[in-house]
Amino acid sequence: MARPTPLSGFPEWLPADRIVERHIIDTLASTFELHGYAEINTRAVETIEQLSRKGEIDKEVYAVNRLHAEPGEERNPLGLHFDLTVPFARYVVENAGKLVFPFKRYQIQPVWRGERPQDGRFREFIQADIDVVGDGELPAFFEVEVPLILAEVFGKLRDIGVPPMTIQVNNRKLLEGFSLGVGIDDVSGVLRALDKLDKIGPDAVGQLLADECGANDEQVRLCLALAQIEGDDASVVDDVRALGVTHPLLDEGLEALAGLMTAASERAPGAIRAQLKIARGLDYYTGTVYETVVSGHEDLGSVCSGGRYDNLASSGTKTYPGVGISLGVTRLMSRLVGRGLVSAGRRVPTVVLVTVADEDSRADADRIAGQLRARGISAEVSPNSSKFGKQIRYADRRGIPYVWFGSSDGDQVKDIRSGDQTDADANAWTPPSEDLRPAISAT
Amino acid sequence: MARPTPLSGFPEWLPADRIVERHIIDTLASTFELHGYAEINTRAVETIEQLSRKGEIDKEVYAVNRLHAEPGEERNPLGLHFDLTVPFARYVVENAGKLVFPFKRYQIQPVWRGERPQDGRFREFIQADIDVVGDGELPAFFEVEVPLILAEVFGKLRDIGVPPMTIQVNNRKLLEGFSLGVGIDDVSGVLRALDKLDKIGPDAVGQLLADECGANDEQVRLCLALAQIEGDDASVVDDVRALGVTHPLLDEGLEALAGLMTAASERAPGAIRAQLKIARGLDYYTGTVYETVVSGHEDLGSVCSGGRYDNLASSGTKTYPGVGISLGVTRLMSRLVGRGLVSAGRRVPTVVLVTVADEDSRADADRIAGQLRARGISAEVSPNSSKFGKQIRYADRRGIPYVWFGSSDGDQVKDIRSGDQTDADANAWTPPSEDLRPAISAT
DSSP states (O other), X not given: OOOOOOOTTOOOOOHHHHHHHHHHHHXXXXXXXXXXXXXXXXXXXXXXXXXXXTSGGGGGOEEEEETTXXXXXXXXXXXXXXXXXXXXXXXXXXXXXXXXXXXXXXXXXXXXXXXXXXXXOOSEEEEEEEEEEOSSOOOTTHHHHHHHHHHHHHHHHHTTTOOOEEEEEXXXXXXXXXXXXXXXXXXXXXXXXXXXXXXXXXXXXHHHHHHHHOOOHHHHHHHHHHHTXXXXXXXXXXXXXXXXXXXXXXXXXXXXXXXXXXXHHHHSTTTEEXXXXXXXXXXTOSSEEEEEEETTOGGGOOSEEEEEEEEEEEETTEEEEEEEEEEEHHHHHHHHHHTTOEEESOSSSOSEEEOOSSGGGHHHHHHHHHHHHHTTOOEEEOSOOSOHHHHHHHHHHHTOOEEEEOOTTOEEEEETTTOOXXXXXXXXXXXOGGGSSOOEEEO | OOOOOOOTTOOOOOHHHHHHHHHHHHHHHHHHHHTTOEEOOOOSEEEHHHXXXXXXXXXXXXXXXXXXXXXXXXXXXXXXXXXXHHHHHHHHHXXXXXXXXXXXXXXXXXXXXXXXXXXXXXXXXEEEEEEEEOSSOOOTTHHHHHHHHHHHHHHHHHTTTOOOEEEEEEEHHHHHHHHHXXXXXXXXXXXXXXXXXXXXXXHHHHXXXXXXXXXXXXXXXXXXXXXXXXXXXXXXHHHHHTTTOOOHHHHHHHHHHHHHHHHHHHHSTTTEEXXXXXXXXXXXXXXEXXXXXXXXXXXXXXXXXXXXXXXXXXXXXXEEEEEEEXXXXXXXXXXXXXXXXXXXXXXXXOSEEEOOSXXXXXXXXXXXXXXXXXXXXXXXXXXXXXXXXXXXXHHHHHTOOXXXXXXXXXXXXXXXXXXXXXXXXXXXXXXXXXXXXOOEEEO
């Protein structure tokens, strides 16, 4: 074949970078499981009808059809899921009788978006989602649990050189209650205006509030003052109260925020930041909302977003409220790889290359490798029996740290980084634990 | 939404079954890594052109199009990959300059086939592939390595109750050399006839050989005698030689088979069986071929197939020979789940449910759960502070084995299976290791 070129929007990693991605995915999965979240995988396709339930989003859907479908065959047209929330909601309703609620699940899978090719956006990317969904009701403390789990993941990812990530939170009830409290009924208008704050600045937002929502000077002043409030602990609640606005819904929102910030400042200091200007997604979410910025990489946008929704799904008279958050694994990876921020110490899992003196002794080398593997040490046998120097270069090019020499006089193992060579027994020798798996670290 | 019904051909598992599937996938991945295989993931889509390279297969392809594509936009139409070999071959050629050869990779991902809906076949299923690919050349001992790695996986899967699996092997060169040695030049005709042996029996195959390949009685007798040869060790080679047929290509095939069966009978006794009637895939593969039957579930067909190919891919003057094998994870899972052969001991990863006496003490329960998690013990906090009996039922319905009671007088932990309740310290208590993860076993 002619050498193919990559397809724009469909990233793939070389083996060494896949090791980094797998470490991130394993860290997510093991942390989610430590908190009792069960894994599910859903099929890649949903009916176009399911995918269209939110309206406009169907613009981004990839439709799937049998290439040689017969006319009229596809009565139930399919598309690739564009997120993991739509399939999860469908899965919950489909299997409701077989699940136990509150149902805590995690899901790490690719999603697809039929972005315009020239956008340079991802068309296939991995997301990692956790959600808790209740049957009819869901206590507010899950709005605290979900971001704290991600903060725990981010803490672990710091160990391999991933830059610090901060989860920014706000609350729909707080903003809605505040709007109503200052006397602006057009809550959506306020959210739309605040959403533009970083882009157009406070003066223009004030003008928008006046023009679009009919806000007077005092109302504008209060909204802009609210949007400036931010902080790492529950003191932000006092800052809001100091503005003197009151409304029952505002109280509800402040109580939820206080609970979250109290827990966050105690259990994950600095990882979660109240940021009351955040308005994105507030038209969809009904309680706490989350966005996540990577320090020094704010241009990436939010890599981890979510929130509370009172109606993830409904079926008949039942509703399923939920709270969830979704990490863009590929978005994060693309930055780590693209900027060379994090790398794996080798491109293979192999710890030991067992050399082969001549082809007649290949079975001996196989036996040595088997003894090492039986004790969990990844080993491969040299694919050739050329000069040892060439076999060592085979190991070196892959980053394999140790080379083994079998002999009837007794075996030896060489650390090819230091050159140290010592007597060794394949049934007993163990490498330092940091060599057992490829080391992943900041570059 | 109305309660959705499953889409035929797109299996999904409940959380407890996903635990079984994950165990299988993790066993595959960790065994592959012990042997030095590096993981890659490829994108879900290839160009239709790439997918069509093998000809007829494009009938089964799912095409992918932006639902709202503009006319003329898709100059490079895409489809979902139907196996992992086509994307791997493309990946090798695309990244050849950045890979080191022989390149050993594993890949565990879904594939899609646009089967006719009424076939009841899978339209989305997970495959687990390993391949070794060389740059220009690839030593024959990799034809031994690849099935032995799968035999090692199958041995480990026996521990969770998966029925025994036998890898059946044959060799293209052996059959081709034998045909030529007995004087039948129409090798493809011989392969096609032998492929029907189990279905139509030896007499009808003999007739086919006579009618289609012009074989005389003696040639028919020899071919049928060859097809009956099978065995667990290198003695099958003597059985072939006893037929008195000679040809240089037959010698090559017998030497390869002898090497494989010698290693197999030593390193994985009984796991690999020479079965000289196997002809499926021999038109594609060029050396050893593999098929795998599950004992007692022969109706499933082969769950793990592969072989040696001298030309996985080529680019310019370069060719990349390879040897690989592919396990149908979903095919195996569907039988394990469908027949209830294997099950997980609980449907959540949680080891301990920390009870909550009242909502004021929820923070204490969170702290206890955090202490357990810090030592790798999956813990969740009760979502309610109702009577302890109800909280214990919450644990029981999920299969969570332990319930924790925090108290200022000292904590206690209860094994809800035995009823045993003992004093415990969240910074020190450890469950028996078999409780740390859901036990998976034969049902």
